[in-house]
Amino acid sequence: MAEFEPVLLANIHQEDSHTLRAYESTGGYAGLKKVLGGMSADGVKELVKASGLRGRGGAGFPTGLKWTFLPKDHPGPIYFCLNADESEPGTFNNRILMEEDPHQVIEGLIISCFATAASTAYFYMRYEYPLAWKRVQAAVDECYAAGYLGKDILGSGYSLDIFLHRGAAAYICGEETGLIESLEGRRAWPRIKPPFPAVEGAFRKPTVVNNVETAACVKQIVDRGAGWFRSIGVPPDPNNPRDPGSFGPKLYCLSGHIEKPGCYEAPLGITVNELIDNYGGGVWRGRKAKAAIPGGISMGLLTADEFDCPLDFAGPGKYGCLGLGTAAVVVIDETVPMVDFLHNSCQFFSHESCGQCTPCREGTSWALKMMNRIKAGKGRLKDLDLLLEIADNIGIIPGTTICGLADGAAWPMKNAIRKFRGEFEEYIKRTNPDGYMETNPVPVLEIIGAH
Template identity: 75%
Template sequence: MAEFEPVLTANIHKPDSHTLPVYEAGGGYQAIRKVLGEMSPVQVVDLVKASGLRGRGGAGFPCGLKWSFLPQNHPGPFYMCINADESEPGTFNNRILMELDPHQVIEGIMIGCYATKATTAYLYLRYEYPTAYRRLQQAIDECYAKGYLGDNAFGKGFALNIYMHRGAAAYICGEETGLIESLEGKRAWPRIKPPFPAIEGAFKKPTVVNNIETLACVPHIVNRGVDWFKSMGIPADPNNPRDPGSYGPKLYCISGHIEKPGCYEMPLGVTCRELVERYGGGVWKGRKGKAAIPGGISMGLLSEPEWDTKLDFAGPGKAGCLGLGTAAVVVLDETVSIVDFLHNSCRFFAHESCGQCTPCREGTSWSERILYRIKQGKGRLKDLDLLATIGDSIGIMPGTTICGLADGAAWPIKNALKKFRGEFEDYIKRTNPTGYANSQPVEALEVIGLGAH
């Protein structure tokens, strides 16, 4: 691999990297000036489309294509919502960008708004990021003071206001239509699509929802060009017309049982093993790896022999995972019980299901209770079949729910059962020697203790 030069994280190690003077000294706010001076909104959309930039929030939808879906002859207003509700377990790359280089994010928002003709941008930030909140607000204030935001930004007649909108600790607000509902002051219940937000989004107006990292890529595409962006990553598969490829730099998070947890920038397509060994310093305490979450917990599990999987948009799917997700890798060492892992995962989704769709609300809750029962030594082999049934029946893919939260809840169940079924069976037989074969209905255990909620 040619020597890779970090761009998204180029500023973060500088003193006061979050301030306007430091950002501008590093060439900041040149891309928006270039855009306002030389380009039409359509040209910006085409540029981003040509770059192959795909959304970094989890779904990997092509960004320029999303922008191009906005209706052409609509009287407006158009809205931009910035999804900074980062809550996927294992994921913190957007926090790094917002805390340490908020102006890079804001410049991306400016260009995105110019391209989509949005004059109001709502930055929906999860509540648990107080430092990001203060620094983004400070950065926005600096921009207003300098004339970079407002009715006549940069003196070019470009009107844009950016408002911070704080969430209230709900994972579902990271789903784009859940976010819009929450912004509107309602329960964050995802909407049935279509209509997609581009046609009818926030306040029933055309709306684009973009992730923080996605927008942070945009100024660099403007400054350095499409060829530069496409020089990194994994090209589209020529045999698959539906594969848009995986281009550009990506912020990978590594956490869990790793020597050097952190956020590392590299071209899309690094393997999980390279990430663990070369950047993360290896599995902690000299132990062996057992498995790794490839991109946030909802993506499932890569077993250790699968760690040579490339972490591009297509790679994890080839190993049975849901996808690349947020590219947040969480390492499990050889001592982790798969029962404990899956209990933690199921507990998370049971806690975060928004309750709108019955299969998700009930399925996540049942799976948590079944896992709790297994964990407490009351499991039966039949419970694994029950879990498999839940895993196969909740989500967009089986067509039973409105949003993908349930698919994310199902995938760790499916992957764990497929890749570690023997361990589940051994655990159940060992901890429940007299009852493991029972297939009659049993009383549910009351979920008590620290797991209560």
């Protein structure tokens, strides 16, 4: 692998890095000019496909492939939604890009829209990001004034409008079809798929949904080429024909009990240990780590013994986690009781479930009630198996829900209990010495009271 040079964060320490003047002074919009000056939409699609770029929003779906799902020669409008909802706990890489280098994102977005023949882009941004909102809007205004947006961009005949849309302040607004429902003015209830957005999305028209970091990668690929992108990261596993590899740079958000929390750019495939030691300055206060979340809380948990896990799209799955997710690593030190961790996680998912699917709505709130009871010293050993039974039966993977929020709720439960069972059992026995072996159903009033 060639020596790694950060590109996504290369500009953020420049003075006024968010302005068009600063962006253009480092070659900004040269890629857009190259694309509009001589490349075809199919040419850009092929370039992105050849790069092996996989979406950075959580699912890791190949970006170029997703674009080819749009109907050919569609007579009506095609829409592009840029997913800037950034709702996964621990994740803030989109915020850094939008606040410090919004033009990089916008250039990537315009190129992506050109490649997919989209005539309108909706920039759907998390409600809680006022500075990002201000800077992205200012950057969009600068683009209109400079002829990078609007009608007949740079005399190419291609026209595009970008509208900013403020998110509705809920985790589920980041799920792509929840986002589309919210954009259309409704409650962000995810849609049953198929049809997927590429066929029927915003306003029932073909729509692409991509993450902010994905758009920034598209800009870098146009500037530097598919070969450059593929020279970074992890090639496909030859023993797994379904593995497309994990190429390119990645923004890792590192937080929790760490000396130097922050957003770091590194090649895909860096291990958790390398991220903590080489970038984060080690676990804080000289303590030991107990566990870490590998890619947002919905991906589950790694134990400290599993920190050799590579943070590429395939890595966390090999350690029993759901996946790489958003690559947001949250370090948990040795002082944190796992009961507290899981209680916190269950509170989050129960609160954020949109309520459409019974297994998710009831499963997440039932799990929270049990965790409330365990935390309050009324837990039973039997509850651990019950929690696992819930976790194994909610989500897209067991096929019982519309969207992946329930899988995200299930994985912290599965990993915490299966990887730290001894600690849970010890807590239950210590805090409920007379009742931990109880197997009779818990009286309803006790459940309600505990909640």
